[in-house]
Amino acid sequence: MIRFENIEKKYPDGTIALQDINITVPKGQFCVLLGHSGAGKSTLLRLVNGLITPSSGRTVVDKTELSKRTIRSVRRRVSMMHQEFNLVKRSSVAVNVMSGSLAEVNFLTSLIGWFPKDIRRKCCELVHRVGLGEEHLHRRVDHLSGGQQQRVGIARALILDPVVVLADEPVASLDPSASHEILALLRSLSKEHGCTVLCSLHQVDFARRFGDRIVGLEQGQVVFDLDPDKVDQQALNLIYANYDDPHGQETVRAARVENVVDTGVKRP
């Protein structure tokens, strides 16, 4: 369960990243944050594990209010996936997945690269669950494809049985079919483990298909908060009205074509 109460975030240069955010994400929900770049999606996600502290307001994660004192214990229950995967490129798949458990394992044994048996077993199980094989365990991460790397990212995020998974544009650097697979996998695994997922996306169709709920963000404010099937063009215009959206804004595209015709340029 995640609850944002009256969150406001101002950066030192005066930009307002978030304003008046009141959202409660119940346990087990797959909640999608939708918005263009700079709308505040990443900032909101990073509030949950304290990578960013709000200027005012409270964040409550799994009945614990986030503060300097509780940040370590919250981070143990919250895991994160990243747009650029943020895996250690030169390390093997196994080490990357097991490094997700670093908050829990013994300090000295982890320094010599040793992980306890249950973590190793869990790692194998998860690598299998995300669709990779035994032959991938010792392969270097940078020798994998983007989709496979994000699968490793999912396995790393799930190794400590988190309560919350934060996914910061997990498919933004993947092609559409890989994106589809990754989101389906994330959804099914999180439902299976019963984790709450807060996932930022900018593809409307993916948000509709995989979200239990879609929260639209625009200039740091929530502009709609609806069930996926209730998100219509009217709602989408609230986030995309002022922008040339590359993801399926027919009206904008049509307007561009008209312009080209008007200026008399011949199209090939």
Added chain:
Amino acid sequence: MKEKARSPEKWDLAPPYGAKTVLVVIAVFMLLSVSARHSEVDRMLYLLGEAGGKVVGLSDSSQVVRGAERVVESMFPPKISEQTPVARIEGFDRDNLPLFSRVEEETITVTRFDVSAMETVETEETREILVQPFGYLQYVMRKMLETIEIALWATIIAILLSIPLAYYAASNYSPNRATYGAARSLVSFFRAVPELISAMFLVLAFGFGPIAGILALGIHSAGFLGKFYAEDIENADKGPQEALQAIGASKIKILRYAVLPQVLPQYLAYSMYILDRNVRMATVIGIVGAGGIGQELIGRYDMFDYGHVATILIMIFITVLLLDQIASRVRARLI
């Protein structure tokens, strides 16, 4: 609001350099010519020209060529054998001679002053000597090995010292500004003291021998490694570090799992370079008494045994050449 764009013909694209640059170049040139007179660069060029003239037969005499000829003459041939009078060897075992060696008899003329007759008497005496045709070469090889060992231990000490130094000297991991500043200045200090100077003082403290050499080289190269390591930590990809920070890993664990794998090949390359450099420096610091082949070199040099000096120099040259080859191969495999 954005300013209205100007039309291209009014754009300002200045030429790459102007009068100011020319003036600066002239000023630099004048400063250099003043400095050249100070440091006798003009005389150096004159002497080199003269030597070149002598070599191609344009001038009759050259001070430089004469000096070089003298050096080559006195160093040739390099001395590789060793002869020791048997009487001077403690516990000499006739049945168990060292490798390649033989015992020879030698007749020498001994001049004595006979007190009773009040005159000098020349008598012929025979004595046994142990001849080792490669004796000196073997000795130099042993000394070279000692030198390499000094370099190796100096590098190990440098690595061990520089790991904590790098942690505190990396701005993104140092606990606070004070530790960062302290570590940075310590690293600079280590680098600023030339190893020959610190070896001189360490010899006073620890006595002649390899200890002073190991410490002097170790501290100096810890300065280099600390700086290199710290900069690599600062420049490492931030993504994996943020990922591990987000799941609550401690700083040391983040360093171990997100930074170390990234920087390790680079670290090994630096350490190889430092080892290479330490071997070269270890041959030199023996000159102030800090062990290794340099100690032998300076002793022979002071006794005008230029044949021995030649052997040592050739040995150093071969060793450095070999190490260079090995190092570049290892480095190529690591990166």
